[in-house]
Amino acid sequence: MAKAFKYGLKGITGYLEPAERELLRGLLDDVISMLEPELSGNEDPLTALIGLDMNVKEPSDRALLRLLPNVMKNDDAASLEFRQLTERSLREGKIGALRAAAMGLDRDELVLTREEAKLWSMALNDVRLVLAERLDIRDEADADHVHAMQDWSQAEDVESYLALVYNFTTWLQESLVQAMMASMDRKP
Amino acid sequence: MTTTVAPVTNTVTDAGLKGEERTDISEQSSTDLLSAADIPWNLVIWNDPVNLMSYVSYVFQSYFGYSEAKSNKLMLEVHKKGRSIVAYGGKEQVEQHAVAMHGYGLWATVEKASSSGDGRGRKGGARG
Numbered sequence: 001m002a003k004a005f006k007y008g009l010k011g012i013t014g015y016l017e018p019a020e021r022e023l024l025r026g027l028l029d030d031v032i033s034m035l036e037p038e039l040s041g042n043e044d045p046l047t048a049l050i051g052l053d054m055n056v057k058e059p060s061d062r063a064l065l066r067l068l069p070n071v072m073k074n075d076d077a078a079s080l081e082f083r084q085l086t087e088r089s090l091r092e093g094k095i096g097a098l099r100a101a102a103m104g105l106d107r108d109e110l111v112l113t114r115e116e117a118k119l120w121s122m123a124l125n126d127v128r129l130v131l132a133e134r135l136d137i138r139d140e141a142d143a144d145h146v147h148a149m150q151d152w153s154q155a156e157d158v159e160s161y162l163a164l165v166y167n168f169t170t171w172l173q174e175s176l177v178q179a180m181m182a183s184m185d186r187k188p
Numbered sequence: 189m190t191t192t193v194a195p196v197t198n199t200v201t202d203a204g205l206k207g208e209e210r211t212d213i214s215e216q217s218s219t220d221l222l223s224a225a226d227i228p229w230n231l232v233i234w235n236d237p238v239n240l241m242s243y244v245s246y247v248f249q250s251y252f253g254y255s256e257a258k259s260n261k262l263m264l265e266v267h268k269k270g271r272s273i274v275a276y277g278g279k280e281q282v283e284q285h286a287v288a289m290h291g292y293g294l295w296a297t298v299e300k301a302s303s304s305g306d307g308r309g310r311k312g313g314a315r316g
Contacts, residue, residue: 066295067290067293069290069295069297071283071286071296071297072298072299073297073299082283086283089287090290090291093291094291118250122292122293125240125292126293129239138237140190140237142237143237147190170190173240174240174242174243177240177242177243178242180246181246
């Protein structure tokens with residue numbers, strides 16, 4: 001069984017079984033592949049270099065839209081313009097955090113610096129946002145319903161399996177955030 | 189938002205609004221230097237059933253440098269009222285905050301202060 005993250009003399013530490021690491025690695029890789037921009041052959045290298053993406057569109061996939069939301073609630077044109085300027089670097093930042101967490105899983109011991117812990121918490125959050133969309137969590141009642149799934153012997157279909165995976169990543173992120181808060185309390 | 193293993197246990201008080209904020213906020217909030225047209229934009233964080241209450245508070249503390257008390261107060265406002273204005277200032281500054289919030293996975297939008305009933309005044313603002 002995984003152990004909750006905690007803050008102690010060595011920093012922020014946690015423990016995951018090999019199967020849990022494998023599960024988490026798969027989830028991180030899934031979100032990375034969602035976020036990797038499609039390569040278009042005729043891209044202007046200069047605009048790519050400065051992070052512009054004039055071909056970008058509002059994502060049609062709800063999960064991807066949740067990761068890359070519109071910046072204005074009722075102004076699609078302004079949101080799209082903002083997307084052209086910022087979405088590429090946002091995707092890259094997210095992929096960076098997800099990769100950092102995936103690399104951390106390769107080490108025997110999970111000992112995280114504060115910066116690594118921050119990247120882990122962001123990566124776990126993005127994984128949870130995607131799982132929540134797949135599970136159709138729209139409100140607190142949906143979340144409670146999913147949260148009630150705690151018994152792996154109940155995992156009979158894809159949805160109940162996803163719910164258990166979601167609850168596992170939720171538990172892991174909560175323990176990580178608590179450990180990060182403890183580390184903030186003890187340092188200036 | 190959601191809470192699982194350990195709910196946020198910290199008592200929410202107004203202590204953070206009475207001077208606990210870290211100094212980098214007040215130093216950079218010299219709104220007099222901004223032109224009037226640049227001022228009235230709000231950064232809004234919206235509630236969702238996924239983000240952990242503790243994580244949202246952590247983001248407010250670590251990114252904006254807000255005190256724990258102020259961060260919890262804003263987080264609870266998001267949770268209970270569905271949204272909260274967590275920073276305000278010039279358009280570009282607020283947009284920069286929004287993209288940072290998206291990086292953390294929070295659901296953030298920007299809006300003109302006048303477009304919402306609870307727009308805040310010109311004083312203060314978040315980190316530049």
